Amino acid sequence: MMTNNFQFYRRIVRAILVILGVTLPFIKINGNHLLIFNIYTFEFHLFGLSLQINQFLPLLALFLFFTFLFLYITVTFGRIWCGWLCPQSVSMELTSFIQSFNKGNLPVKTFKIILLYALSVMIAANILLYFIPYEIFFDRLFGNEFSKGIFTALITLGTLLFLNFWLVRYKFCATVCPYSMLQSILFDKHTLAVWMIPERRDECINCLSCVKVCSTKIDIRQGQNSACINCAKCIDACANVMGKLGKKSLFAYRFGEENKKRFTRFSSTVSLFLTVISFIIFILIAVSTKKVQVEVIPYQKFLPRYIHDFAANGYVLVIENGDNKDKTIAIEIEDLSGYEITPNSIFKVKPKSKEDFTFFVKLKRDLLENTPILNLKLKIVNKEDKTSEIKNISFRRPITSRRSKK
Ligand code: SF4
Ligand code: SF4
Incomplete structure (x- = not known):
């Protein structure tokens, strides 16, 4: 039954x-x-x-x-x-x-x-x-x-x-x-x-x-x-x-x-x-999606200017760490020598957080003699994940040639 x-x-x-x-x-x-x-x-x-x-x-x-x-x-x-x-x-x-x-x-x-x-x-x-x-x-x-x-x-x-x-x-x-x-x-x-x-x-x-x-x-x-x-x-x-x-x-x-x-x-x-x-x-995209997202935008409060023999531009590095671990991000400029990144070129971001960092790039003023804008390749290195990516940034010649001290 x-x-x-x-x-x-x-x-x-x-x-x-x-x-x-x-x-x-x-x-x-x-x-x-x-x-x-x-x-x-x-x-x-x-x-x-x-x-x-x-x-x-x-x-x-x-x-x-x-x-x-x-x-x-x-x-x-x-x-x-x-x-x-x-x-x-x-x-x-x-x-x-x-x-x-x-x-x-x-x-x-x-x-x-x-x-x-x-x-x-x-x-x-x-x-x-x-x-x-x-x-x-x-x-x-x-x-x-x-x-x-x-x-x-x-x-x-x-x-x-x-x-x-x-x-x-x-x-x-x-x-x-x-x-x-x-x-x-x-x-x-x-x-x-x-x-x-x-x-x-x-x-x-x-x-x-x-x-x-x-x-x-x-x-x-x-x-x-x-x-x-x-x-x-x-x-x-x-x-x-x-x-x-x-x-x-x-x-x-x-x-x-x-x-x-x-x-x-x-x-x-x-x-x-x-x-x-x-x-x-979905699996392919999800697995390949980066856990750390980085954006670089111009620092609007800092006008390009000369500092002694250098021209300086300011930028903001926005780092979003979606991972559960601390991340260390280092930046450098590819294919260029004689530049400076101040005050830091290494940034630490806590897990699950988004932070903004201001940094300045200084180039020898001679580099801008023949061009008002230089296109730079900013290399962003994720130290823990051992990955890197390149972001293109514009470096502008200061409008005035007056030297200012920073
Ligand atoms: S009404 Fe008919 S179909 Fe419904 S339980 Fe009774 S015997 Fe089955
Ligand atoms: S809901 Fe549908 S399956 Fe459930 S008892 Fe009623 S007729 Fe049967």
Whole structure:
């Protein structure tokens, strides 16, 4: 007799998801979180990689990867995400005890409400940990530097989740969820979904077990419904009923009503191809993206001037260190001799910080006799990473020939 197979596997999947969901924000690789978007530094931490919000290309590649992955899964496997993996439906199952709220007496009702609220706040804290590094989150809630902002976010999100878990529940999946609305566009006649097996329709004894257990309160016997989240409760419920008659469930996961698998059809193949390509591109870009970004801009407050036998120009070196370690940057001018860089040509930058350094280049004034502007190649050497790059900078002849002392 077939009994509740899919719900057994859903429970296992749910347990794995809960463990992953709770532990992921605490795991670090190379000093970076495994998976968070840090709202303090505007950085994505993804599997040990750290991507800043202004790193357009890797973020675009990442966005495209998730878009194509989403298209592939939806076109091929329908709402399997909704019924098995979506945080909303996982939370609904974790808080299903509230559905029997009206059946209890006052102490039981009070206990259920307190338990639901406590669970909601814990889930809210778990969600916030994907945006606020756990070190900051716990320090600002329980340490010396109490943060009203984090506390307010926690209580507000916890209360919204509480209302969602208590009052909205699966209505969200069947009505307002944008993913559900996209299903009708992306589905085709070979997409995986829960179907009543057409050739066995006549065996239905109209016990309504499948309707009673349905998460979104639909009657899938009437045909496909965009509110179905593929949770398979109807399959198991019918299996229980039919099992007593020595038969199998009248419902099943099928690739279209006729259950013809077409994994190589155009929409599946193209979306899978684009998913793989965009993932490879993302990895290549992310790995090759420099952790230290350097810019050189003219120092506007310092007009080019002569100092004794030298002409001097001022610049600002902007160094953004996205790494977790100190960085030492040295500068020199390529293919030129007889110049000076003051006051420093070596700069140290702390981890995860952006600093501006002013420096001056002095050249022998003879070099500017025949030209108002010299194009210099500034070599920027990253000492720790043993990498270097060249930035072109313009060195301007001072407007006045008056000698000034610095
Ligand atoms: S019809 Fe079946 S699979 Fe769809 S939501 Fe209802 S119980 Fe879940
Ligand atoms: S559970 Fe099965 S037998 Fe009962 S009404 Fe639903 S389809 Fe018919």
